[in-house]
Amino acid sequence: MQNDTPRLGRSGLYILLAGQLLPLIDFSIINVALDPIAKALGANQAQLELVVAVYGVAFAVCLAMGSRLGDRLGRRRVFGWGVALFGIASLLCGLSSSVPLMLAARMLQGVGAALIVPQILAMIHVTLKGREHSRALALYGGVGGLAFVIGQVLGGLLVTLNIGGLGWRNVFFINLPICVIVLWNMRKALPETLAPRASRIDWPGTILLSLVILCLLVPLSVGPVHHWPWESIVPLLFVPVFGWALWRVEQRQERRALQDEASRAPLEPAAVLLNHVGAKLSPFPMPLLPPSLLRVGSVRFALLLGILFFCCWSGFMFAMALFLQVGVGMSALQSGNSFIALGTAYFASAMLTARMVERFGKLPTLLCACALQIVGLVALIFTLVHTWPHLTLWAMVPASILIGFAQAFIVSNFFRIGLSEIPMHLAGGGSAMLSTLQQAAFALGATLLGGVFAQALHSSNGQYLHAIVATLIAETILVAILLACTVRYLRQAPTTTGAASSGPVVTPME
Template sequence: MSSAPIRLGQVGLMILLAGQLLLQLDFSIINVGLAAISASLQAGETELELFVAAYGVAFAVCLAMGARLGDNFGRRRMFGVAVVMFCLASLLCGVATSVAFLIVARALQGLAAALMVPQVLATIHVTLTGRDHARAVALYGAIGGIAFIVGQVLGGFLISANIAGSGWRSIFLINLPICILILVSMWRYVPETRGQGRVPVDWSGMITLALLTLSVLLSTALGPSLHWNWLCLLGFVPVLPLAALLWRIQRAKEARGAFPILPPSLTRISSMRFGGLIAIIFFTSWSGFMFVFALTLQAGAGLTPLQSGNSLIALGGSYFISAVFVTRRLAGMRREAMLVTGCVIQMVGLLLLIATLDVVWPHPGVINLIPASVLIGFGQALIVNCFYRLGLADVPHEHAGAGSAMLATMQQVSLGLGPAILGAVFAQVLQYSGHYQAAGMTAIAVEFGLMVILLASALHRLARERAPAGEEVEIDEALIVAPE
C-alpha cells in the first residue's frame, strides 16, 4: 500500500521510465564501444568480458536488496540514491585510465541499477490502477526495444563524432546531464511510497551468491588467457561448496520464516525449474551473443562503432514489433507453443547469420545482416514473453512475488555470465585460429547448440502438458525486471 495519498502523474511516470531507459541504454550502448575501449586501454578479450559482465553480476546479486531497501526506506528516496550513484559511476567510467578502474566503475553502475529498477515498477504497481496501470507496465516493457535501437545508434554516433576528443568516454559522460535532470524533477513529481512493514535484507545469501557467481565468472573468463592451467581450474573448486552453503543458508532462512533471495521451496515447483532453465540457457546466450557479435563486427571486420550499431537496428526493431504487437495477437496460444515458436525462429536466424557471415566476410554490413537480425530479434521477443508466464505457471498466487523475484535474480545472473561464457569460446577459437570470423561463427554455433537444448525441453514440456491451460498466476510486476 502506498504511503503517499497522491497518484503517480504523467510527468512522474515519464521520470521513472526515463531512469529505466537510461539503464537499458547503457547496457546496449556498451557493445558499440568495445573495440574503441580495447584500443584505448589495451584491453584483451578477457578484460572486456569482465568489463561487460561486471554490470550484470552486480545487478543480479544486489537486485533483491534494492527491492527490500525501497520497501523499507522509501522507494522515491532509494530511486534518488540510485540515480546519484549511477551518475557518479558513469563519471568514473568516463574518466577511467585503466581496465581495472573501468571494471570497478562498471560494477558500481550495476549496483546503482539494482537499486533503481525495483523502485520503478514498485511505484507504478502501488500508485496506479486499472487502465493507467496496464498502460504504464506496457510502456515499461516497450522501453527495452526502444533502448536497444537508440543505444546502438547513439553509441555509434557519439564515438564516431569524437566530441571534444572524448571518443568512447562520451557514451558514459552523456549519462550525467540526464541523471541531473531526473534528480531535479523527481522530488516534485514522483510520490514517496514504501512497504507495509520492514523486511530484512538477506545479506548472507547475497554475499554467498556473489562469491559463487564470481567463482564461475573469473575462472571462465581467465581460462583462455591462462591456457586453462591449474591455477585457473583451481578457481572452480569453490563452486560446489559455495552452492551447498547457499542452499543451506536459504533453507535455514525459509524454515524460520525469513525472506531468502532464492527460496528453496520454489525449486520443487516444476514451472519454476523450467523458468530457471530458460533463464540459464536463453539469457546467457543472449548477452553472450551481443558481446561476441560486437567484437566480430568491430575488431574482426573493421566496422566503425556507428556502422556496428546500425547493423543491429533491424534486430532491435523486430524485437520491438514482436514484443508490442505480435505477442498480443498470440495471447491465446499455449505458452509452451509460443516458446517453441520463438526458439525455432531465433534458431533459423542464427543459422542464417552464420551462413551470411560465411558469404559476405570480410564485408558484413547493415543491409546484408538484416534478414538474420530480423529473425533473431523476432524470436527473442517471443521467448522473453514466455519467460515469466511459464516460470510462474504453477506457483501459488501467494508466492508469485517471491517467484518472480527469484526468476529475476536468475535472469540477471545469466545475463552477467553470458559474456564470460560465450566470450571464453570466442577467445579460445581466436587464440587457436587467429581469425575473428571463425571465433564469431563458433560462438554463434555454440549458442545454437544451447538453443537446441531449450527447444527440446520446451517440446517435452509441451507434449507432457496436454491438459487445458489453467488460470495463470498474477505476476507481481513490482518484482519483475525486464531483460537488459
C-alpha cells in the first residue's frame, strides 16, 4: 500500500458502524412487527414469509455486485448511494398500503444493504493497520451482536409506543434520521478509496442466481399455505435447470477471467487509487460464485454449515415471533424483549470466540457449539410444553442463553473455516461467496421453517404450541445433521483442528 493511503479516523469509523446498523437492525426489527403488518395489509403467512425473505434475497444476490461497484467507482460513493437507497426504501416500506408495495420496497432495502455492507469492511481493511485495524474489526463484530438485540427490542418498543399513531410503520421510519446523519457527515469523515483493478459485474451469474433462489423461495412460501397447487410445484422443477446453467456460466466466466489475468503484466504496487474517476477494469468479470473454490474442502464444508445454520437462525426468529405474538398473545414489546437474553448471550460469546478458537481449534469449538445449540433447543421445547399456556419471558431465559451463546461460535467459525484454505489472492471471491450464501440462507430460512410452522399449524387445526414444537424439532434435526457432518469433517481433516491451526481470520468482503 502506498504511503499516502488515507487513514480512517475515529469519526469515520463511527459513520461506518452507523451504516452497518441499518441493514442488520432491519433484519431483526421486522420480526416483532409481523402481526400488526399482517392485520394492516391483510397479509397471510406466505406473504409475511416473503416480506422477510425478499430482503435477504435481494441482499444476497446484489452483495458481490455492491463490492465490485465500490472497487470500481469508489467505496465512499457507493456507500452513500446505498445509504440513500436504503433510506428511500425504508420510507416506501413505512408508506406501504398493500403487500405488493411492501415487497417491492423491501427488495429495494435489500439492494441498498448490499451496496452498504461490502464498503464497510473494505474501507476498514485498506485504511487501517495493526492495532487500529484489529480494534475496528472487533467493534464491527460487536455491533453485529448488539444490532440483533437493538432490532428486537426497538421494534417492539416502537410498535407499542405507537408514536404519531403510526404503529408498525415506525420500525421503518426510524431508519430515516440515521440515514440523514450518515449522509450529512460521510463526505468529511470518510476517505475515498478504489481498487487498482476492478472486475466487471458478473451479470449472467447474478441473473441466474436470482432465478434459482426465486424458483425455490416462492413455491416454498406459497405451497404449504395453499396445499401445494401445481403452480407451486412447477417452479421447483426449474431449480436444477437454472442451477446447472449457473454452474456452466460461472465455469466459463472464471476460465476467461483467469486467462486474461495470466496474460497481463504485473500490476503497479499501488493498492488504493485516489482522486480517480474509476479503477482500471478487467475485460472479463470474475464469477459471482467461483467454481474453483468448490474444490477446496473447507469451502464445501463451510457452504454446508452456512446453509444449515443460517436457515435455522432466520427460520427460528420468524417462527418464534409469530408464535409469541399470535399464539401466546404477547405484545410486540414483550415479543421483542423475549430475545434480549439470547442477543446478550450472543454478544458475550462473540467476545470470547477468538480466544476459544486459538486455544482449542476451529472444528472442536464448532462441534461443542452445535452440541450446545441442540441442548438449548431441547430445553426451549421442554420449557414451552411445560409452561403452556402460561408462558413467561423469564421462563425462556435459560434456554435462550444457551442458544445465543452457541450461535456466536457457529457464526465466527463459519468464516474461519470457509476461508482457512483459500489463497490470499482469492480471499475476496471466497468471502463474497460465503457472504452471498449467508444472506441467501437467511432468506430461505424464513420460508423453509416458516413452511414447517404453517403445515403443522394446519394439521393441528390451529394449535400454535404444536406448530412451534414441530418447527423447533425440525431445527434440532438440522443442527444434529450439522453436528454429524462436523464430526465426519473433523476425522477427515485432523490437521485443521489444533490450536495452532486457527490462524488469522479473513473478514467477509475484504
